Amino acid sequence: MAVGMDVVLAGCTLIFAVYSVTAELPRKKFEYKLSLKGPHLIQSDGSIPFWTHGGNAIASDQSIRVTPSLRSQKGWVWSKNTNPHEHWEVEATFRISGRGRVGADGLAIWYTTQQGMDGPVFGGKDQWNGLGVFFDSFDNDGQHNNPYVMVMLNDGTKQYDHNSDGQHQQLGGCLRDFRNKPFPVKAKIEYYKNALTLSIHNGMTNNKDDYEICVRAENVNLPRNGYFGVSAATGGLAGAVDDHDLVSFITHSLTVPVTGVCIIYTTFFGMVHLFLYKILDLL
Numbered sequence: 001m002a003v004g005m006d007v008v009l010a011g012c013t014l015i016f017a018v019y020s021v022t023a024e025l026p027r028k029k030f031e032y033k034l035s036l037k038g039p040h041l042i043q044s045d046g047s048i049p050f051w052t053h054g055g056n057a058i059a060s061d062q063s064i065r066v067t068p069s070l071r072s073q074k075g076w077v078w079s080k081n082t083n084p085h086e087h088w089e090v091e092a093t094f095r096i097s098g099r100g101r102v103g104a105d106g107l108a109i110w111y112t113t114q115q116g117m118d119g120p121v122f123g124g125k126d127q128w129n130g131l132g133v134f135f136d137s138f139d140n141d142g143q144h145n146n147p148y149v150m151v152m153l154n155d156g157t158k159q160y161d162h163n164s165d166g167q168h169q170q171l172g173g174c175l176r177d178f179r180n181k182p183f184p185v186k187a188k189i190e191y192y193k194n195a196l197t198l199s200i201h202n203g204m205t206n207n208k209d210d211y212e213i214c215v216r217a218e219n220v221n222l223p224r225n226g227y228f229g230v231s232a233a234t235g236g237l238a239g240a241v242d243d244h245d246l247v248s249f250i251t252h253s254l255t256v257p258v259t260g261v262c263i264i265y266t267t268f269f270g271m272v273h274l275f276l277y278k279i280l281d282l283l
């Protein structure tokens, strides 16, 4: 029987090795309670199933206007449920458009321990605990490096520095012009085995696979059971205001493939193995 067990173990190792070579892709499951999308985004009373929105945000069947292109607007939409999954991926699809050459202020995607409604960071609360991904349209520090996309982690103690566009606070970022694109812009955030990857689709084509990696970081520890949110804000300059329209927010939980099956498999055969040894002992 020891040989049998060895075969199972070797088989598992082989399966695992084959999967490792063919890129260890996680299995994805759509999480409808943490997602929103058209064409029937709202219910008859104007509310969004499983989400809460507020400030200047206006929800319709097709999209959520998180802010209209007027001065000093703030809006947000937050999941009502927390995310219990250890590994996950979200894809936000949105349009940021305005008549000015320069826009303001920007849009943020959040994953935080609390719903950060109504705050100074692109419509979200400062000193958040978790992840903020910012689409910063306005060049506050005059470094000619906006529009800019950045990731900032916070443990609830740091205040976002608008004056420097958070330059020294970012985990990483990339220069991307995300305003006034022919197709919606998409941001995909994957958090898998403590690696955080932010990919951006720049809205120049309608090919859903046209993503480019903007930030990838290992050893990132995000809190469990956080809320997802999207917020936006405009500024005080009449000539630099944008519509921030969220088209969809899609969440998938991710699970590690094969290894789990192998553990069950080897545990099962291990028990059979042990059981037969016991019988042999009795004989």
Ligand SMILES: [Ca+2]
Pocket: 136, 137, 138, 139, 140, 146, 162, 165
């Ligand atoms: Ca800025």
Ligand SMILES: [Ca+2]
Pocket: 138, 139, 140, 141, 142, 143, 144, 145, 146, 164, 165
């Ligand atoms: Ca700047």
